[in-house]
Amino acid sequence: MAKRKELIFNLGSAHISAGLFSLEDAVTLQEFYHQDLQPENGSEEEWLMLLEETLLEFTKKNRLSGKARFILPGSLVLSKTIRVPKVEESKKRKIVEYELSQKLPFPIKDLTWDFSVIDDDGIEEEILSFAIKPEIAHRLSKIIFSSGCTPTHFIPAAILDHEAIHATPSTEDLECMFLNVGAKSTNIIFKNKTGFLVRTINLGGNALTEIISEQLAINFSKSEQLKLQYLSGNNPLNQDDPNQAKLLSALQTFLNKFAQELSRAIVTYKRLKKGRTPQAMYVSGRCIKVQGLLNTLSNSQRLPVNYFNPYDLFSLDVEKFSDEILAELPYSISESAGLASKLAAETNIDYGLNLLPRKKIKEIESRKKLPWYALTCLFFCLLPLPYLLNTSDNVQNLKIQISQKSKEIQKIESQLKKNQKNNNYLIDLQKLNLLSADFLINVCKSTNQTASVQEFLNSLQSVIDDPINENTWIDSVDFYIQKNPANSLSSHAKQDNQRVRISGRYIVKIESSDLPLNDDQKRLALIDSNGRKQESLTNSISNIKQVSKVFNKVFSTEGKGDLYNRQFTHFEFDLGLDLLR
Numbered sequence: 001m002a003k004r005k006e007l008i009f010n011l012g013s014a015h016i017s018a019g020l021f022s023l024e025d026a027v028t029l030q031e032f033y034h035q036d037l038q039p040e041n042g043s044e045e046e047w048l049m050l051l052e053e054t055l056l057e058f059t060k061k062n063r064l065s066g067k068a069r070f071i072l073p074g075s076l077v078l079s080k081t082i083r084v085p086k087v088e089e090s091k092k093r094k095i096v097e098y099e100l101s102q103k104l105p106f107p108i109k110d111l112t113w114d115f116s117v118i119d120d121d122g123i124e125e126e127i128l129s130f131a132i133k134p135e136i137a138h139r140l141s142k143i144i145f146s147s148g149c150t151p152t153h154f155i156p157a158a159i160l161d162h163e164a165i166h167a168t169p170s171t172e173d174l175e176c177m178f179l180n181v182g183a184k185s186t187n188i189i190f191k192n193k194t195g196f197l198v199r200t201i202n203l204g205g206n207a208l209t210e211i212i213s214e215q216l217a218i219n220f221s222k223s224e225q226l227k228l229q230y231l232s233g234n235n236p237l238n239q240d241d242p243n244q245a246k247l248l249s250a251l252q253t254f255l256n257k258f259a260q261e262l263s264r265a266i267v268t269y270k271r272l273k274k275g276r277t278p279q280a281m282y283v284s285g286r287c288i289k290v291q292g293l294l295n296t297l298s299n300s301q302r303l304p305v306n307y308f309n310p311y312d313l314f315s316l317d318v319e320k321f322s323d324e325i326l327a328e329l330p331y332s333i334s335e336s337a338g339l340a341s342k343l344a345a346e347t348n349i350d351y352g353l354n355l356l357p358r359k360k361i362k363e364i365e366s367r368k369k370l371p372w373y374a375l376t377c378l379f380f381c382l383l384p385l386p387y388l389l390n391t392s393d394n395v396q397n398l399k400i401q402i403s404q405k406s407k408e409i410q411k412i413e414s415q416l417k418k419n420q421k422n423n424n425y426l427i428d429l430q431k432l433n434l435l436s437a438d439f440l441i442n443v444c445k446s447t448n449q450t451a452s453v454q455e456f457l458n459s460l461q462s463v464i465d466d467p468i469n470e471n472t473w474i475d476s477v478d479f480y481i482q483k484n485p486a487n488s489l490s491s492h493a494k495q496d497n498q499r500v501r502i503s504g505r506y507i508v509k510i511e512s513s514d515l516p517l518n519d520d521q522k523r524l525a526l527i528d529s530n531g532r533k534q535e536s537l538t539n540s541i542s543n544i545k546q547v548s549k550v551f552n553k554v555f556s557t558e559g560k561g562d563l564y565n566r567q568f569t570h571f572e573f574d575l576g577l578d579l580l581r
Contacts, residue, residue, distance in 0.1 A: 004023045005021065005022050006339075007149075008340065009069070010157070011072060012073055013037075013182055014037050014039070014183035015035065015037055015286070017336070018058070029333075029337075033058070034328050034332060037054055041209065041220050044075075044133075048136070048143065052143045055143060058147075059147040060148070066149065067149075069151075069153040069155060070144065071155055072156055074158055074185035074186075075185045075202065077132055078104065078106075078111070078131045078132070079130050081126065081129075081197065082099045082100065082126075085125075096127055096129065100131075108131075110133075111133065115128065115130070116159065130353065132154070134357060138357060153356055155353060155354065158198045160342075161187045164313065164335065164338030164341070165338075167338065167342070176190075177278035178282045179285070179288075180285040181205065182204045184202065185202050186201050187199075195273070201262075208254040211253050216243060216246055216247075226243075226247065231247065231291045232289045251291060259297065266301070281304065282305075282308045283306070284330070286332060288331070309330070310330055310334055313337040314337055314340060314341070449580070452546055452580070453479070455545070456546040463540040469506070471507035471509070477500060477501075478500065478502075480499050500575050502541075502572070502573045503573075505569065506537065508568065509529060510526060510529055526563055538553060546577050549576035551575065552573070553571070
């Protein structure tokens with residue numbers, strides 16, 4: 001029997017993760033991938049655009065495809081808890097729809113919604129409902145389909161945080177509170193023996209980034225970098241940093257606001273559920289790393305704070321995962337682990353609550369039936385076959401027509417061969433024209449190169465006549481072709497095969513001086529004047545239009561030259577020419 005596997009994506013406000021779980025016997029995490037989104041605090045449309053760009057790259061890079069369940073962030077979902085009379089299952093949805101229409105700030109017909117029963121006392125049922133804008137759900141579906149995956153469920157993250165804490169053995173008989181602190185929102189789950197309450201507050205790590213941005217008057221991206229660098233417990237603040245006071249002030253403002261929101265949520269819980277103050281607090285989420293957050297929560301609520309341990313819900317082979325993934329898992333996988341645990345515990349592999357639009361679900365179901373539709377079409381296409389087989393007369397007529405057409409084709413082919421023979425002369429003439437054209441092109445190139453050589457000599461003469469290079473004369477100008485090595489195929493080797501070697505001499509003069517010079521002073525003056533002369537001559541020759549490269553240059557002050565006695569220097573240049581310039 002094949003192992004039952006589930007691919008679960010968690011679409012967070014600031015990250016994407018995907019886990020492949022095996023649900024046979026025990027829940028096992030076989031693969032896990034994670035990628036951060038670019039920091040942003042914009043609208044839902046901006047987040048969707050960023051998700052579309054990132055998800056395609058994410059699935060392609062990690063080779064993820066096929067059916068998958070998708071977890072939606074709390075910032076996209078509207079949640080509401082209501083109580084309705086207990087009725088038959090067939091009437092329950094209508095009753096819930098009516099009650100929700102009285103409580104939601106938007107018309108229920110304009111939302112995609114679903115619900116789950118969280119408490120039943122035999123007379124009334126407590127309903128936890130979630131809703132999402134249909135345009136967002138359809139846009140998400142389109143993005144996911146384009147990435148190569150097929151969504152089967154859209155499940156709110158908040159309900160899965162409850163599944164995670166509910167499946168944890170250490171909290172079975174404990175009245176506790178679970179916080180999952182995200183980028184844009186925080187899911188708060190209150191759990192007791194009789195039921196649970198879910199609250200989502202629109203306050204997360206991005207709120208601290210916004211406060212830093214306002215305090216320091218910098219953009220959101222730079223504020224996020226400062227938060228991660230100095231307020232995540234990794235690097236201490238520099239005491240000499242002028243922004244230290246502002247960062248600490250922003251952090252304290254955020255901590256106070258978070259503690260107030262949490263206290264308000266506890267009061268609401270005690271009022272609605274008539275429960276006691278929670279005995280313990282469990283925390284998860286990537287934003288619990290904010291410096292001082294856990295201490296503030298513990299002190300304000302007078303509760304011990306425990307890190308949620310996801311490894312109570314699944315097992316994994318540590319050697320298969322990198323250190324980076326193992327460090328990220330405890331903060332990012334609570335919702336995915338909660339869903340996997342729920343699916344493993346249920347005999348029915350479906351998960352009831354689903355915000356995927358029903359129209360999309362029907363489309364997916366229709367795709368499953370496509371092979372059957374194809375077979376049906378094929379069957380109907382083959383129905384006329386017996387009739388066609390019985391029309392032998394028509395077949396015989398077709399054979400006769402084919403024979404006639406074959407004869408006509410043979411006649412046409414014979415005529416075509418004659419025409420081809422007649423065309424051979426034209427083909428030979430065309431080849432001759434091509435050869436003539438190549439010859440004329442080569443003649444034109446030779447003509448151009450001759451003119452270019454003349455232009456080079458004129459430029460060389462003008463350089464020698466230049467006042468800067470006066471008292472210079474050329475003894476020889478030798479043009480030659482430098483043959484390339486047999487194994488040299490580079491373009492540079494082919495361009496530099498046209499060479500010229502120029503040799504000559506120039507007189508070195510000492511600048512006039514009122515003071516008499518001794519031998520050492522005269523020698524130094526000659527060396528200095530010779531250096532300027534070398535530089536001027538080299539620059540002048542190098543700047544000639546046809547000179548592509550200076551392969552070698554030699555200045556002889558002794559031997560061929562005599563700088564210190566007769567005050568002249570011998571020079572020799574080996575130049576590469578580009579005569580097509």
